[in-house]
Amino acid sequence: MKSKRLRAEVVVVGGGVMGTACAWELARQGKSVLVLERSVPGAEASSAAAGILGARVEAHAPGPLAELSQKSRALYPAWVRALTRATGIDPEYRACGVLKVAFGTSELAELARGVAWQKPQPRTLSPRDLSKREPALSPRLRGGLAFDDDARVDPRVLFRALHIAAARSGVVFRSGAYVRRVVTRDERAVGVALDDGSTVEAEHVIVAAGSWTSLVEGLGIAPGAVLPARGQIVELETPGPLLTSVVFGPRAYLVPRDDGRVLVGSTMEFVGYRREVTAAAVRDLLSAAIELVPALADANLQKTWSSFRPYTKDELPLIGPTSIPRLLLASGHHRNGILLAPITAAIVGALVRGKRSPVPVAAFTPARVRG
Numbered sequence: 001m002k003s004k005r006l007r008a009e010v011v012v013v014g015g016g017v018m019g020t021a022c023a024w025e026l027a028r029q030g031k032s033v034l035v036l037e038r039s040v041p042g043a044e045a046s047s048a049a050a051g052i053l054g055a056r057v058e059a060h061a062p063g064p065l066a067e068l069s070q071k072s073r074a075l076y077p078a079w080v081r082a083l084t085r086a087t088g089i090d091p092e093y094r095a096c097g098v099l100k101v102a103f104g105t106s107e108l109a110e111l112a113r114g115v116a117w118q119k120p121q122p123r124t125l126s127p128r129d130l131s132k133r134e135p136a137l138s139p140r141l142r143g144g145l146a147f148d149d150d151a152r153v154d155p156r157v158l159f160r161a162l163h164i165a166a167a168r169s170g171v172v173f174r175s176g177a178y179v180r181r182v183v184t185r186d187e188r189a190v191g192v193a194l195d196d197g198s199t200v201e202a203e204h205v206i207v208a209a210g211s212w213t214s215l216v217e218g219l220g221i222a223p224g225a226v227l228p229a230r231g232q233i234v235e236l237e238t239p240g241p242l243l244t245s246v247v248f249g250p251r252a253y254l255v256p257r258d259d260g261r262v263l264v265g266s267t268m269e270f271v272g273y274r275r276e277v278t279a280a281a282v283r284d285l286l287s288a289a290i291e292l293v294p295a296l297a298d299a300n301l302q303k304t305w306s307s308f309r310p311y312t313k314d315e316l317p318l319i320g321p322t323s324i325p326r327l328l329l330a331s332g333h334h335r336n337g338i339l340l341a342p343i344t345a346a347i348v349g350a351l352v353r354g355k356r357s358p359v360p361v362a363a364f365t366p367a368r369v370r371g
């Protein structure tokens with residue numbers, strides 16, 4: 001059988017939020033883009049995420065990741081508006097703020113110590129402030145911090161909008177296309193080879209294969225440079241919204257949706273690519289959720305799921321050129337890939353067009369995991 005050959009200016013491996021955001025950006029800049037997805041677009045982590053845009057609540061130290069996160073969150077309102085304009089879909093972006101709460105005074109002091117470096121400082125909330133802002137929270141809470149600039153979005157709806165917007169801008173998606181390796185000629189990337197024997201030629205290759213990135217051959221990165229970090233989530237349903245803000249408790253976080261659903265997350269497990277939802281995780285998440293919001297005891301347990309965060313050992317993403325000319329990575333975004341999608345797309349979009357990145361990217365260089 002004669003093997004098929006396709007061509008595109010840019011080929012993107014992986015149709016999650018990262019691959020699709022980069023593809024949309026490049027198509028809007030006039031590039032012809034083909035996204036190769038082994039399953040269906042959005043099948044993996046990007047649809048499993050809770051949707052916290054936690055640039056401040058998730059920042060544990062000053063540095064390049066904290067800065068990148070804040071820049072990406074700042075892009076969100078305009079990015080979502082552009083998606084809604086292109087598709088008519090509202091991805092439920094809400095500038096709702098995130099509360100981090102504690103049941104004991106020593107835990108509260110620890111929370112304050114953890115953010116001492118942040119500027120501006122998150123607001124300190126008394127038990128009274130907490131119950132005024134979120135009356136459903138447990139009266140046993142001793143207080144908390146308010147990260148007022150942080151936000152939330154519904155990742156599944158966001159992805160649907162992104163997928164449609166990208167397709168309308170001319171991006172071609174091929175589902176069921178498993179990329180085995182990057183093809184090089186004269187030491188530069190010139191395309192990819194699929195496991196059905198076909199090849200796609202391209203001027204630029206972007207690998208955005210999430211937790212499976214290290215399994216794509218020919219990237220010049222160390223085996224295990226990106227590892228799967230499993231997270232489990234429980235979705236509860238209440239007749240009306242109990243919360244508006246995202247709430248981080250000591251053992252779980254709660255992410256409300258406008259229609260009364262509440263997502264309870266999450267675990268962080270290194271168990272390879274095992275997709276189970278475990279009894280112990282569901283028990284622990286439910287007990288933590290009910291401790292935070294006692295009325296959740298009566299909620300309908302709607303769904304559970306698990307998926308894999310693309311984890312890197314230094315917990316920094318891999319964004320930008322590799323040691324192989326014309327091959328870029330957009331991967332390893334771990335806990336914050338939904339948050340970091342707009343800035344990653346802006347960086348990749350600029351670099352592919354030979355322009356300077358809009359933000360410094362040295363800290364995220366794939367060179368640090370060269371294999």
Ligand SMILES: Cc1cc2nc3c(=O)[nH]c(=O)nc-3n(C[C@H](O)[C@H](O)[C@H](O)COP(=O)(O)OP(=O)(O)OC[C@H]3O[C@@H](n4cnc5c(N)ncnc54)[C@H](O)[C@@H]3O)c2cc1C
Nearest residue numbers: 014016017018038046050051052179210231336337338339
């Ligand atoms: C439980 C959980 C909760 C989370 N909560 C949040 C949150 O609240 N906020 C936030 O910002 N982030 C969150 N995240 C992280 C976020 O989901 C990820 O960082 C982000 O989705 C990564 O996007 P991606 O496109 O890189 O990966 P994915 O969405 O996993 O997409 C990668 C795609 O590549 C495809 N692929 C892989 N290998 C190949 C191949 N060889 N050929 C072709 N296709 C291939 C896969 O099928 C997949 O569709 C959460 C993650 C989990 C698991």
